[in-house]
Amino acid sequence: MNKWIRGTNATVLSIAVIGIFIILTIFLHSLKGFQLDLTKNKSFTLSEQTVTTLKNLNQDIHIIAFTNSGAGSDFITRQVTDMAAEYKKQSGKITYDEYDMLKQPSMAKQYGVDQSGTLIFELGDKKKNVNFAELFNGQQDGSYTFTGEEKFTQAITSLTSTEKHTVYLLSGHQEYPQNAMTILTSSLISSNYVVKDLNLYREGKIPDDAQMLLLLGPQNDLNDKEAELINTYLKDKGKIYIALGFNKDMATKWKNIDSIMKTFGIQDQHAVAIEPKQTSLYDPLTIIPEYGSHEITNKLASNNLITMLSLAVSLNADESAGEWTKSVLLTTSDKAYGETDINLLAQSKTKQDAADVKGPLNLGYAIQNKDNKPKAVILGGSTFVLDEDIQNQGNKDFALNSIGWLQEQKDQVTIRPRQGDAFQQALITPSQANTIFIITIVFFPLLFLVIGGMIWWRRRRG
Known part of the structure; x- marks a missing residue:
């Protein structure tokens, strides 16, 4: 009789425990959004x-x-x-x-x-x-x-934002065409930008819906009438994004582009940045600049994502232009210098001399007005926007960040990326693999089965 009672109690207790687990599981499942993240880096916890x-x-x-x-x-x-x-x-x-x-x-x-x-x-x-x-x-x-x-x-x-930003790509001066920047333009379109081409000589004016002008990689200068239209546009609420191209005659033929930059207190030094380095990954004309402290670059710096510029022109800020606040975005090391003799670049005979600009060199500025509103981004290089370069490291993020900052996008999302540890790989021999298999798949289950059988036999015998 006692054996029967003990057996019944054990059965009832087992059923009760199982029932509690089932009820608890159903209850936790009914709590929408409830979860307990036990992973090291909180991989399943959303911000x-x-x-x-x-x-x-x-x-x-x-x-x-x-x-x-x-x-x-x-x-x-x-x-x-x-x-x-x-x-x-x-x-x-x-x-x-x-x-x-x-x-x-x-x-x-x-x-x-x-x-x-x-x-x-x-x-x-x-x-x-x-x-x-x-x-x-x-x-x-x-x-x-x-x-x-x-x-x-x-x-x-x-997708859910209804705000549109209309920007115009200036053309007519051998700037980069849209078909050379398909990744950038598609990224802008997917971020609710409307991207249009604008040839001022043909249109004769800047459209009323233009929220920003993009001058990307110009090889030739603007003419006087175009510069006048742009300056009039900028005196109002207009904004401009300038990423300079390269022309060996830029020192004598970029009068109007230089004039527009000078409006904001930025001077083109007409010197190509050269960074001496011992590496085969890229040439001295490709610059990996350091970031200045700014909303555009802070996230890139914290994630160790570099921006790469080729044939970049050094810039300088005129602090006497007090109407504008100028923040450095990109700068070289103090070992870099600006080559002023452009003819030497084609001959690969560059060597720093007294006529060159001493480093560190500034390669990019963000400009704000007296009300701290974004007005312009001026960069000494532009190759980072091209399809063949934009996917390198942080080039795409830098381009989108700087355009987004200039357009004052309020819906930009910045969430710290999750860190993952390096993969750990264990190398084992076939005999070691067989040993692990026998112990985990055969030995341990048999051991628990034998122990369980012995306990059952002892209880049965009384």
Whole structure:
């Protein structure tokens, strides 16, 4: 009788414990958004900024993940898709689907996605693409940063924003054409910019809807009438983004471009920056400048993302132009110098002499008016906006940050990237692998089975 009672009590207790776990699981599952993140870097905890954005979301966003099972990047895919699923969990306005490009190539072709993996954010007819490769930045020690949350929240904010920014790309002076800057222009369009070409000589005026002029990589000078139109535009609410190109005759033929920059107290020193260095990765005419402390560059500096300029021209600020506040964005080391004899560059005979400009050299400025409102960004180089260079390191982020700052974008999202440790790989021999298999898969289960059987046998015998 006692054995029967003890057996019954044990059964009832087991059922009760199992029931408690089931009820607790159902209860926790019913708590929307509740989770306990025990990962070292809080990999599943969204920032307050993202949670607020998702909470205030009143439009339906469809997220589509196109993965590639044959790309051999399961770790990257899992990081991205886990975060996309977390966004869906946080908001009922988000739906999420996932497709393997190898198994469903027609869907991938329909959206024209990158083969390494792409996320599509959809709101009606509006789309925002985020490539998996854009979300990870590797470090020399093998660690990495993951900027998925920032890019996801930026995409959602961009889609739901109704504000448009109309900017004009100046042409007619051998500036870079749009087809040489497709990545930059598509990124601007996806960030709610309207990008248009403007040939002042043909149009005869600056359109009324122009919120900013972009002068990117000009080889030739503006004429007097064009300069007059631009100066009149800038005296009002107009803004300008100048990224200088290179011309061997710039010292004598850039009168009007120099005049526009001089309006803001910025002087073109007509000297090409050269940074002596011992490396085979890039030549001395390619500059990796240091960042000044500014809203445009602070995030890039903290994430150790460099900006690269080629054939950059050194600039200087005239502090007597007190109407404008001039902040240095990019500067060289004190070992750099500005080569003033441009003819020597073509002959590869550059060597610092007394006529050259001594370093450190300033290569970029952000200009604000007396009310601390952004007015101009002036840069000594422009190659970083070209398709072949813009994906290098922080070039794209610098371009978008500086244009966004000048346009006073209030919806720019800055979320600190998550840090990931370097991958740890254990190398074992086949015999060691067999030993691990036998111990974990065979020995331990058999051991627990034997111990359980012995306990059962002893209880049965009384």
